[in-house]
Amino acid sequence: MTPTNVKTRFAPSPTGRMHLGNLRTALFNALLARSRGGRFLLRLEDTDESRSSGAHAQTLMADLRWMGLHWDEGPEAGGEAGPYHQSERGAVYERYYRALEAADQAYPCFCTERELELSRKAQRAAGKPPRYAGTCAHLTAEERERRRAEGRRPTLRFRVPAEETVVFHDLVRGEQRFPTDEIGDFIIRRADGTAAFFFCNAVDDALMGVSHVLRGEDHLTNTPRQLLLLRALDLPQPEYGHINLITGDDGAPLSKRNGSLSVAELREAGWLPEAVLNYLARLGHHYTGEVESQLLDLQGLADAFRTDALGRAPARFDRHQLSHWQQLAVHRADEATLAPWLERLDDAVPADRRRALLAAVRDNILFPDDLAAWGQRVFGPLPALAPDTEAVIRDAGPAFYEAALAELETTAGDFPALAKAVRKATGAKGRQLFMPLRAALTGLCRGPELGPVYALMPVDIARCRLEQARELAATTP
C-alpha cells in the first residue's frame, strides 16, 4: 500500500457524552483514512470554556479507544501540528486574524449580543432571513476608538464578498452552489478573544494537513463560510463530504429522546464494539456483495469503504438490526472479549465454572445480563415458571420425574445417560423426553443444548428441580 497524504479528522467538542451520531462520524473518518493508507487525526474543539471540560475530553478519548478507533495524531498521540486542543491555539490564530484585518477582510464589531438578538428578531418579524445588518462594517477609526473608550470589547467579523458564488464538490452530494449574498458577515473571534467555530474549525483543518472531512449534513450550509475564510487566508481547502442524518423511531434526528445511546450506555449494557461498528458502518454506507452481511473487523470495514457508496437519505437507527450484529459478534468473540461478562456473574456461580457456563450458553445469549440469568438458572433458585412450562411439566406426569430422580445419582453430570435411563424407564423419546427435562431443570421450554448445562448443574440443585417438578406434575391447574 503506497503512503498517501490522506488525513481525516474527528473534531468533537468535549461538552458531553459521545453519542451514536458522533461515533458514526468518527468511524467514517477513521475508515476513510484507513481505506487509503492515510492518517486519522483527533482534535478537541474546546474554545467554548463554559461548556467544555477536561473530564469530557478524557471520556471521549476513552470511548474512542474502547471502540478501537485509535487516532494517529492528536492529544496523547502527538504530531507535528499541535496543540490539538483548540483552547491552546490562540497564538496560532493571532497571525491569521491580523492578516484578515490588515486586508480589511475582517473588522471589529461592537454590537452586543442583545442588540444582535433584537436585530434578528426584527428581521424575522419582517419575513426576512436573519443576517448581520452591517452596523459596524464601515466604522471610521475614530468611531472604533470611541467605542473602545466606552468600554466596549468587540468581536471580529469576517467580511463576506458580495455578488459571488461559492461552488464546491461535496464528496456525498456532488456540486454545491451558494451565492455569497445569502451569507451575512459572521463572527470569527469572540469578544473575550477566543476563536469562533467557523474560523478555527477551518483554519485548523488547513494547518493540520487535513485532506478529507466527513461530517454531519448540518454543516453543509456552513461550508461556503469556511471556504471563503480559507481562500482569504490562502490556505488549502479540504474535500468535504456531508454524510446522511441518522434518525430515531419517529423520523426526527437521533437524540436521547428517541433512542440514541451514549457509548457509555452501550458499554454498560454489554454491546460489543465490533457489533456497534459493523452496524454503524452500514448506516449510511453501502457494503456490496459478500461483505454486506459479514461481520468485519475495522480493517475489513475500511478495505471496502468508498466515498461513492455513502448514502444521502436519512437512515433510521434500528435496535433490531443492531442486535443482529451483536449476535454475530458474540458468536465470534474470543474468551478475552467476553471476560468482563464473567466478572459480572454473581457469587452463586463458582469461579471455576464460569468459563464452562459461558461455553454452554454462548450460542443463546446476547448480553452479560443474559449470561447472568443463565448463571442463576444453573446455580441459583429458579424464577416463577411460565404457564407453558408448567403445562409441559404436568403433561409429563409425576412418574416421569420419579424415574428421573431414581437415576440421578448414577448419572450425575452425564445428560445422555440420564436421558437414556429415563427413556428406558418411561418409554418417552424425542421431544416428549427432552422437553419435560428441559422444563424441570431450567424452567424454560427453550434454550441451549441441555448436555453441557446439566453437566454444570450441581447434583443437589438438579435433584431439587426434579423434586419440584414431580410435585407440580401431581397437581391440577
Added chain:
RNA sequence: GCUCCCAUCGUCUAGCGGUCAGGACGCCGCCCUCUCAAGGCGGAAACCGGGGUUCAAUUCCCCGUGGGAGCGCCA
C-alpha cells in the same frame, strides 16, 4: 421567512432511460435438530403525489407534499 439537503419493501440499501426493481436484516415456511440459536433452501414485502420530456421514466425536468439542515459571541 429565505436558502440548501433528502424521498425505493417494516428497517438498511442496489439502481444512474428498457431490469419478472436486486441484496441484507427482520418476518413466514421447509431442511437440520430435544427446544432456542446457528447453518442451508424457499416465500411474502417497496419506487410519496401530480404534471412534463420521451417510443419508453423508479431513473431526466417542473410543481406539490412530507422529512431535515443552516441563517448563534454552540459546534
